[in-house]
Amino acid sequence: MNSIKYGLSLFISTLVIFQSCNAPDKTQENKKVNALQTRVDSLIKRVDSLEKSALPGIGPLMLILQTHHTKLGLALNKGNWQLADFELEEVEEDFIRLSNLYPVYPGFASPTEQYVKTYIAPSIEQLEEFCDKKDTEKMRRSYKLLTAGCNSCHRETKHPFNVIIEPVQSAFPDQKFENE
Numbered sequence: 001m002n003s004i005k006y007g008l009s010l011f012i013s014t015l016v017i018f019q020s021c022n023a024p025d026k027t028q029e030n031k032k033v034n035a036l037q038t039r040v041d042s043l044i045k046r047v048d049s050l051e052k053s054a055l056p057g058i059g060p061l062m063l064i065l066q067t068h069h070t071k072l073g074l075a076l077n078k079g080n081w082q083l084a085d086f087e088l089e090e091v092e093e094d095f096i097r098l099s100n101l102y103p104v105y106p107g108f109a110s111p112t113e114q115y116v117k118t119y120i121a122p123s124i125e126q127l128e129e130f131c132d133k134k135d136t137e138k139m140r141r142s143y144k145l146l147t148a149g150c151n152s153c154h155r156e157t158k159h160p161f162n163v164i165i166e167p168v169q170s171a172f173p174d175q176k177f178e179n180e
């Protein structure tokens with residue numbers, strides 16, 4: 001019996017010693033974890049705000065699109081098929097980027113992809129086909145359709161005053177649009 005009591009008291013005193021040794025460590029540990037959590041929270045906030053400010057808005061994306069639309073038109077004016085094909089791909093990529101970055105833009109009635117599908121995709125498909133066939137006449141008609149598509153979306157998204165037209169003259173003095 002005594003030996004049981006002795007064993008039990010030894011066990012309890014070991015526990016107490018263990019607890020008392022451990023207690024300050026735990027508080028320290030908790031403090032460290034809390035401090036780390038606060039740091040992680042503030043870093044997440046910072047990354048979120050940096051991400052937001054690093055993303056181009058629709059306006060800047062449209063300016064890039066405008067450049068590619070212009071260059072596509074200028075390449076077509078000069079019958080430069082290779083350049084036209086390249087610029088056409090750029091236009092396509094711009095629309096993919098627009099839909100990925102702004103799948104549902106505040107103020108738009110439909111998802112961005114829907115506008116692109118309705119107003120842009122048909123002319124892009126035609127342009128691809130006629131560019132492969134080097135058909136200038138049809139290519140010109142499809143380019144008109146693409147430009148009209150830009151303006152239809154501008155009307156739909158309450159920006160009817162952004163009117164896109166076909167370029168006549170180059171605004172890029174450092175680039176050649178004629179074929180070699």
Ligand code: HEC
Pocket residue numbers: 058059060062063065066069112115116119120146147149150151153154157159162164
């Ligand atoms: C999904 C609908 C949509 C389509 C398709 C679209 N646009 Fe836009 N565009 C907009 C909206 C919305 C704005 C206004 C952006 C803003 O609020 O800054 C705009 C603005 C613009 C601007 C004015 C940008 C500025 O800051 O001066 C240009 C240029 C432009 N678009 C070119 C084009 C061209 C070129 C095409 C076709 C190849 C096109 N857009 C197709 C929705 C569209």
